[in-house]
Structures are given as C-alpha cells and as structure tokens.
Amino acid sequence: MMVSRFSLAALLTAAALTAQTKPAAPKERLSELSDSIQQLARTVGPAVVQIFSTSYALPDEEEAANGQSAGLVTKQRNSGSGIVLSTDGFIVTNYHVVKNTRRVRVQFASAPDDSSEQGASTHAHGKLLEAQVVGFDREADLAVLKVDPGKSTLPVLKLADSEKLHQGQLVLAFGNPLGLENSVSLGVVSSVGRQIRPDDPNVYIQTDAPINPGNSGGPLLDANGNVVGINTFIFSQSGGSEGIGFAIPSNVVANVYQQIRKDGHVHRGEIGAKPQSITPELAAGLDLKQDWGVILGDVDPDGSATQGGLEVGDIVVAMNGKTMENARQFEIALYRISLNDTVAIDVLRDGKPLSMKVQVTERDDDPFRFMDLVKPQDNLIPKLGIVGVPITPEVAKLLPDTRKKYGVIVAAREGESEYTGQGGLKLGDVIYSVNTTPVATLESIRDAVANLKNTDPLVLQIEREGKLMYLTLSEE
Helix, strand or coil, X not given: CECCCCCHHHHHHHHHHHHHHCCCCHHHHHHHHHHHHHHHHHHHHHXXXXXXXXXXECCCHHHHHCCCCCCCCEEEEEEEEEEECCCCCEEEECHHXXXXXXXXXXXXXXXXXXXXXXXXXXXXXXXXXXXXXEEEECCCCEEEEEXXXXXXCCCECCECCHHHCCCCCEEEEEECHHHCCCEEEEEEEEEEEECCCCCCCCCEEEECCCCCCCCCCCEEECCCCCEEEEEEEECCCCCCCCCCEEEEEHHHHHHHHHHXXXXXXXXXXXXXXXXXXXXXXXXXXXXXXXXXXXXEEEECCCCHHHHHCCCCCCEEEEECCEECCCHHHHHHHHHCCCCCCEEEEEEEECCEEEEEEEXXXXXXXXXXXXXXXXXXXXXXXXXXXXEEEECCHHHXXXXXXXXXXXXXXXXXXXXXXXXXXXXXXXXXXXXXXXXXXXCCCHHXXXXXXXXXXXXXXXXXXXXXXXXXXXXXXXXX
C-alpha cells in the first residue's frame, strides 16, 4: 500500500487561510505545525527501514606493516537506513552501507496504531527480514536490496522531482542516526546543486536538517512526504552533525533504481565530446560574444557527437531545452540520460544557431558493460569469487585495446573467494594466465585453478587500467 500522501504543506496553507478569517494565536499556529509534523512522521515511518550488514575488510597496508592488525581480515558490522520503493520489497539505500557485505538484514518499524497510547508505537519493531543485494552503483553511492515480504503488502514512499526543489524549502530527514531507530529531524534546503569536487559528476542537495552516521540511505522528504533525496554524508569537524549534510537528488535515485531493477546494474553514457566552461579570459582570447556557457574543447572523431554533427568550438546553448551555463551542468545533464536515448543539443557555430540530435552511447570504461553478455550461474568462477567473460570478437568491440587478444575479464564479484591477497581482483581486470598457464576460456581458468594443490601458490597475470601486473593470491 502507498503511504498516505499526507501534506504538511496543505495543512500549512489551510491554516493560513483560516487565519485570514479568524486570526489564530501564535500558540495555536505552533500547535498546528507540530501536529502536522507528528502526523507526517507517523505516516512515513513504516516505509523507512534500518539496515544491518556484515562485511569483511582487508587489513590496512600501513597498519599491517606496523604490526597493528597482524594482517588479518576483519569482520565488520554496519548499520544504516533505507526506504521501501515497491510493495513487493525493493529497497534503496547507500552503496557504502552494504559495501563488501556478506549478509544483509532489514528491520521494519511497526505500522502506527492510532488506538495505542500516544508515542507507544513510535519505536516498536516490526519484521526483521533477510535481504539480497540486487545491484549497486559505486559512482552514485546507491544500492538496491530485495526482501521477501511474503503475503504482506509493504508501505512505500514516492520519489519526487528533485528539479523542482528550491533553496530554503522545508525538509525532514528520516533514518536511524547512530543506531537510534526511527528518528526524524527538521531543516531547510541549504543548496540544491552542490558539487563537492570540481571533477565530480555528482551533485547533491545540501541541508541543515541534522543527519549523522546511521542516517545514510534514509530519505530527505519534502512537506508532502515525498522523497527529494537520499541522505548520504556530512561535513563535520567533530564527527557529528554540524548542519552541513548532503543527499543524492531523487531524480538520480530514480534513474539508478530503475536501471538496477531492470538489468541488475547501471550503464553509463557518453557522446564523445569534452565540454569546457567559458570563462571571461577564454571568451576574450577566442573573441566569443558571451563569457559564460559551454564550449566543446574536443569531439571524438569516432564518437556519436561527431555522427550527430557536433564540432570542436561549438558553443552549447541548451540540452533537451535546458540552458547550459557551465561544463559541470552539461556533464550532470548527460549523466542522467539513459543509454541509447537521443539527446537534443542546441549550439552556436560562427554565430549561427544549430540543433543536433545525438545518441548517448555506452561509456567504454564502465566495467559493468559486460554484464548483459553473461549469465552469472554459467559464468561464475567459484574459487575466485568472480563472474568472468572470455574475450570474444563480440566482447573485443566493447574494449579499448588490450595488451593481448585473449583472456578473461572480471565482470562482477560474486560470493566469497577462496583466495585473498593484494586487494584481490577488481572489476574490469583481464586475467591472462594462472601461474604459467595461459587462460582464454572459462573452462581453462576453472581447470587451472582447480588443479592447484593446497600448497601451490596462485599468481595471476592480469591487465589493470592498461598495465600488466602479477597478482599473488593465497588460500584463506
């Protein structure tokens, strides 16, 4: 069932209209606001869950060298928050809440009981269910979980349009800060488009609503009880909330959630063009008529931008009708467009307006681009805990030039490896040999690993980010 679309904004508006005919005392207006927030909390709470994960962390190299951790793999227990987005049990949270997890459980809150004593059911526990990680997106720091609710129909929250969010707008943060379940805090939107690093394609909603460790993955809600963001991290000198918190916008959440539900992973798109922000100095040097906006510094001769008619030096006016004010905005707008969709780009070339239709293609450095070619149950290499894809002519078309024409690509990590060491295999690694045995197929790599004795070393020759290296692993 959908959580009641209780509107705090509507109540505030109604209170204002009532005040026009019969002025209310300040105490009465504060009481109405308080009652509205209480009702919103009671209706939203059942769709906000607490997440418990158990993971294993490799020892820190510096600590191990100093003898502080003795080189041991340590078990970690983490907790965070999540929101239910479907009645059949799909839940979204932060990736860092379930990173490297071996087990995930989801604690539901009990549905509010109006007949109970006031506040008695606020912190009551509901079901504790095992959850599976459906997929995750490291770049966006999002993950999708799935629980089996049985015959129950779960309460859900609705994702709002974060493009309509404004600075100063009232918001509420829900979650489980420091493990304190079912908590709510109130604040405003401090900024709607905060970028943390200049090269970061992500933007965040900044809020002063108090959030702390444990709020990660919980919702930031507007006054209508709809999700405008997923609370993700804070800036703090003390370790606690100092009123500078950040949430992933709901439009980004919706894009990632839909892709993971459909494919189990997220595709990243590009058009093969390098945008640059136009500065006054750049405009003066190139004799441009405007000192703001976006200019294309490079266009890949083989990319879809070239096929669509874009050229180096084009000034981008708009993308899908939205004015582009700087390169960051261009990249963010493109980041949210689905793979294979066509984007409309309006440019100025020699002062003349032109409109182009450009297809968004798969980014060639995205390690998840191979997942559509495999079936995990068939491509699993259990001893290494990976899903492998052999390099075939079809796969080679998706790859940049590799050092060898054969090998097995690490498309995903699945389950627990029997081997550890040197950080293990990473997505996108290409395995060329097991000890001295070259491997070009799944069968060959399975056989080569299976034939090793317990005392035999395991050394893989791999290519990582264009460079060859030997990776030494040992049995746990």
